Amino acid sequence: MVKAEGVHKSYGAVEVLKGIDLEVRTGEVFCLIGPSGSGKSTFLRCINHLEKINAGRLYVDGELVGYRQKGDKLYELKDSEVALKRRDIGMVFQRFNLFPHMTALENVIEAPVQVRGVGRAQAKERAMQLLERVGLADKAGNYPSQLSGGQQQRVAIARALAMDPKLMLFDEPTSALDPELVGDVLDVMRDLAESGMTMVVVTHEMGFAREVGDSLVFMDGGVVVESGNPRDVLTDPQHERTKAFLSKVL
Numbered sequence: 001m002v003k004a005e006g007v008h009k010s011y012g013a014v015e016v017l018k019g020i021d022l023e024v025r026t027g028e029v030f031c032l033i034g035p036s037g038s039g040k041s042t043f044l045r046c047i048n049h050l051e052k053i054n055a056g057r058l059y060v061d062g063e064l065v066g067y068r069q070k071g072d073k074l075y076e077l078k079d080s081e082v083a084l085k086r087r088d089i090g091m092v093f094q095r096f097n098l099f100p101h102m103t104a105l106e107n108v109i110e111a112p113v114q115v116r117g118v119g120r121a122q123a124k125e126r127a128m129q130l131l132e133r134v135g136l137a138d139k140a141g142n143y144p145s146q147l148s149g150g151q152q153q154r155v156a157i158a159r160a161l162a163m164d165p166k167l168m169l170f171d172e173p174t175s176a177l178d179p180e181l182v183g184d185v186l187d188v189m190r191d192l193a194e195s196g197m198t199m200v201v202v203t204h205e206m207g208f209a210r211e212v213g214d215s216l217v218f219m220d221g222g223v224v225v226e227s228g229n230p231r232d233v234l235t236d237p238q239h240e241r242t243k244a245f246l247s248k249v250l
């Protein structure tokens with residue numbers, strides 16, 4: 001579903017990703033862990049072309065992200081073409097980014113109605129199913145300010161799912177939440193994983209990575225230091241940098 005080959009990304013003179021190679025298989029939960037500033041969020045944002053890579057190749061579902069290849073030359077896609085591809089990729093951010101002037105239900109139907117042209121009645125029916133799925137059917141009429149952070153994040157997940165994505169990207173979805181609200185969001189993500197959704201998850205939740213993750217990558221300084229089965233990496237890390245990081249967070 002995702003393939004990175006030698007992905008480099010710089011901001012000005014600062015190189016943040018220094019040649020990332022990895023593969024995310026369809027249907028797997030792929031966790032990215034690492035210290036602050038190691039480039040995890042940047043890599044996630046490259047996957048849906050919110051950031052442009054400077055070198056290397058990045059593919060989603062077999063197609064180059066943001067570019068078209070003709071011969072050995074790359075041509076950047078137009079904004080409208082990028083937007084079309086981005087529809088298939090759901091993203092959930094650390095800060096929930098709901099539209100504050102819309103109810104939970106309106107937040108969930110917005111993209112299907114405005115972007116996909118789905119009829120309002122049909123979009124509403126589907127949105128109610130999704131709100132039910134994230135345990136918030138009774139909050140459909142609430143505005144974000146009337147919801148807890150955890151509830152807002154669950155609405156954000158329902159909103160992303162409303163576009164029927166083939167890939168979901170999660171950027172530290174629980175790190176802005178009070179500890180008692182984290183569990184409900186992780187339960188929703190666990191349920192989503194069990195339904196077979198392909199998920200790339202930047203997380204500090206090592207318990208989630210261990211229980212739900214199929215693969216885990218430890219990044220540090222813009223490179224992949226260690227990768228493998230989450231249980232193996234978390235219980236028996238091979239590299240000194242992984243050991244040092246895990247000794248601080250576990």
Ligand SMILES: Nc1ncnc2c1ncn2[C@@H]1O[C@H](COP(=O)(O)OP(=O)(O)OP(=O)(O)O)[C@@H](O)[C@H]1O
Nearest residue numbers: 011014016034035036037038039040041042043202
């Ligand atoms: N738009 C930007 N302009 C300049 N530098 C940036 C930009 N975005 C990120 N960076 C820098 O890139 C580096 C990697 O940031 P990134 O957010 O990808 O790290 P991270 O591993 O996700 O960290 P965290 O766990 O703290 O979110 C950091 O040094 C950061 O300051």
